[in-house]
Amino acid sequence: MQCRNIVKIHRGRGVEGERHGFRAVDNVSIEIERGRIFGLVGESGCGKTTLARAILYLDPPTSGSVLFDGVELGSLKPPMLRKYRKRMQIIFQDPHSALDPRMTVYDSLSEGLINIGVDKARRDKKIRELLDRVGISSTYSRRFPHEFSTGQRQRIVIARALTMDPEFLILDEPVSNLDVSIQAQIINLLMDLKKDLNLTYLFISHDLNLVSYMCDVVAVMFGGRIVEQAPTEALLAHPGHPYTRRLLASIPGGAGRF
Numbered sequence: 001m002q003c004r005n006i007v008k009i010h011r012g013r014g015v016e017g018e019r020h021g022f023r024a025v026d027n028v029s030i031e032i033e034r035g036r037i038f039g040l041v042g043e044s045g046c047g048k049t050t051l052a053r054a055i056l057y058l059d060p061p062t063s064g065s066v067l068f069d070g071v072e073l074g075s076l077k078p079p080m081l082r083k084y085r086k087r088m089q090i091i092f093q094d095p096h097s098a099l100d101p102r103m104t105v106y107d108s109l110s111e112g113l114i115n116i117g118v119d120k121a122r123r124d125k126k127i128r129e130l131l132d133r134v135g136i137s138s139t140y141s142r143r144f145p146h147e148f149s150t151g152q153r154q155r156i157v158i159a160r161a162l163t164m165d166p167e168f169l170i171l172d173e174p175v176s177n178l179d180v181s182i183q184a185q186i187i188n189l190l191m192d193l194k195k196d197l198n199l200t201y202l203f204i205s206h207d208l209n210l211v212s213y214m215c216d217v218v219a220v221m222f223g224g225r226i227v228e229q230a231p232t233e234a235l236l237a238h239p240g241h242p243y244t245r246r247l248l249a250s251i252p253g254g255a256g257r258f
């Protein structure tokens with residue numbers, strides 16, 4: 001996955017917003033090699049989620065291009081874009097709003113599979129396997145989201161993303177809503193999945209410590225721009241940008257707590 005000069009202008013917040021828009025992402029270029037975990041850190045409001053949504057064309061960029069497998073997403077017609085989008089999935093921070101409270105786990109996981117024409121027998125098998133893989137007993141598949149803990153719900157959300165056999169996952173603060181003990185379990189699950197399924201991750205967080213544990217490369221975002229990008233070890237050893245230094249200084253006990 002590669003993005004080149006992505007700009008995203010949000011319109012419509014106040015009079016100024018309507019007139020000029022707000023440049024939430026400002027000329028961002030990143031390249032994520034297959035099989036890698038690319039970390040994106042930055043303070044709240046710096047544009048991380050906006051960038052993620054632009055990459056997936058959920059909220060297309062105002063300008064710039066996104067290339068997936070060498071194909072520019074902006075050039076695709078809707079049916080083809082949908083195909084590419086299935087190969088890229090996103091997991092958000094809040095598993096409560098991600099799952100429809102009126103749908104059973106089974107129905108949530110079936111939805112996408114029905115859309116792509118998978119028959120019932122294959123759906124059942126796939127859902128069983130995926131729930132197993134994320135550590136949810138498939139005997140619970142007829143239950144509703146409120147019957148699960150937050151951590152279990154995030155596992156279900158992950159299983160749902162995997163129904164589409166994605167190659168690339170954007171993890172947008174996937175553990176920020178979880179207790180620390182549960183965070184580690186979900187991170188371990190994500191690391192196992194990455195290995196077993198040959199996935200590529202864009203891992204978004206404002207926890208530089210977590211990012212330094214997981215990621216091969218880290219980019220630091222500040223005010224809509226990437227202000228620094230380097231292999232994780234190099235970034236930790238020689239933070240260039242003042243914001244990166246502040247982030248590092250704010251980790252209790254220094255990086256490497258994990």
Ligand SMILES: Nc1ncnc2c1ncn2[C@@H]1O[C@H](COP(=O)(O)OP(=O)(O)OP(=O)(O)O)[C@@H](O)[C@H]1O
Nearest residue numbers: 010011013022024043044045046047048049050051
């Ligand atoms: N739909 C929208 N319309 C207008 N402004 C928006 C919209 N979505 C986000 N913004 C603004 O764009 C900026 C970037 O928001 P974004 O959600 O991308 O930040 P973030 O880095 O993901 O923050 P957080 O760490 O809190 O999730 C913020 O100033 C936000 O208020």
Ligand SMILES: [Mg+2]
Nearest residue numbers: 048049050172
């Ligand atoms: Mg965000």
